[in-house]
Amino acid sequence: MLETYGPRHWWPAETPFEMCVGAILTQNTAWSNVEKAIDNLKSRGILDLESMHSATRENIAEAIRPSGYFNQKARRLMMFCDHVVISHNGCLEDMLYQDIDILRRELLSLHGIGPETADSIILYGACKPVFVVDAYTIRIFTRLGLLSTRDYHEVQDYFTSNLKEDTGLFNEYHALLVEHGKERCRARPACRGCPLEEGCCRVGL
DNA sequence: ACCCAGGTGGCCC
């Protein structure tokens, strides 16, 4: 995948806060829609912790409308901001640079942040070695016959017990799996990220 | 007119 696609340079964000916002906005949503939402937040001047924390829910919701689930996600973003302000004196870095297990439990305690969003923030926001599992990862490895469970932590254990614990490796691997998973199958367009047929995708297996 | 997208939480059994 690395040879085919090249380094992905993830996460596509200019600040840790923007990274966290993107992680929430991309839940079950195409990244192209998230980009529109991020641009709207930026042009409204509410893509930093203090500004978003003091913004109204309506203003946030209107800005992120293109990313879908905008009412739900506006609340989730506000709760994330509230948490950083209340529990970390408004300093996101203080939150991110904690012990990795403490940070994970803290993120999971927030409404609307589940295992994938939490791990994305830990890997790409805090730069700590946690393997991120998503729908593409499960689909690709199930098709390869290497996975027989869809349980998040069982899948995660499969990777972390077979890979060197390395932030750079985990960063690139997950990003490449997403790139591969998005690729449309040449033979059968309905099939994405299918590694099973000759010439089906750009990655030969 | 479909189907899917870098999930999560609630509810049911």
Next chain:
DNA sequence: GGGCCACATGGG
């Protein structure tokens, strides 16, 4: 623990 549902916009 697993199976369904709501949440919502935009692109193929």
